[in-house]
Amino acid sequence: MELNITHFFNDATPMDYSASVAEIGNDAARATWQAAIDDSDDYPMLDSDEKREEFRRYVKGFGAWSENETRAWSDQELNALLIQMISGDMREAGLDQSEPDWDQYQIDSEDGRISGNIFRGGDSNIFYYIGE
Numbered sequence: 001m002e003l004n005i006t007h008f009f010n011d012a013t014p015m016d017y018s019a020s021v022a023e024i025g026n027d028a029a030r031a032t033w034q035a036a037i038d039d040s041d042d043y044p045m046l047d048s049d050e051k052r053e054e055f056r057r058y059v060k061g062f063g064a065w066s067e068n069e070t071r072a073w074s075d076q077e078l079n080a081l082l083i084q085m086i087s088g089d090m091r092e093a094g095l096d097q098s099e100p101d102w103d104q105y106q107i108d109s110e111d112g113r114i115s116g117n118i119f120r121g122g123d124s125n126i127f128y129y130i131g132e
Contacts, residue, residue: 001050001051001054001129001130001131002127002128003045003046003082003127003129003130004125004126005043005045005086005126005127005128006124006126007043008043008045008086009086009095009118009126010126012039012043012087013096014086014087014088014090014091014096015087015091015096016032016035016039016087017032017035017039017083017084017087018032018084018087018088018090018091019031019032032084032087033080033084036081036087037076037077037080040077040080040083041076043079044079045079045082045083045086045128046078046079046082052075052078054130054131055078055081055082055130056070056071056073056078058131058132059081061132082128082130086118086128089114089115089117089128090118092114092115093105093108093118095118102120105118117129117130
């Protein structure tokens with residue numbers, strides 16, 4: 001499933017939601033999670049039951065959480081996790097820069113150095129793919 005992340009991509013600061021201990025200190029995990037929770041309503045990318053269910057299926061494939069755990073998550077927590085995932089992918093790929101190098105992103109994606117879940121639409125929208 002393709003999620004339109006244009007607003008988030010253009011307006012968010014990914015480091016607020018995905019940063020290391022070396023960058024922001026020992027509370028990095030807690031601070032970035034709290035920021036994602038706090039800002040979840042500003043970036044409602046999982047805005048339907050269908051999208052939330054698809055995201056639950058997607059993260060279940062990671063093997064980190066049981067179905068019962070993902071079912072217990074609130075809509076806000078689901079969206080916050082997506083915010084963190086997108087932010088991490090943006091930062092890893094250098095797409096968090098003011099002028100992202102989309103050509104290099106495509107090369108890195110095709111070579112398997114980055115996930116490649118982020119892509120541009122023909123109408124200047126940005127999307128994030130969740131699925132197998």
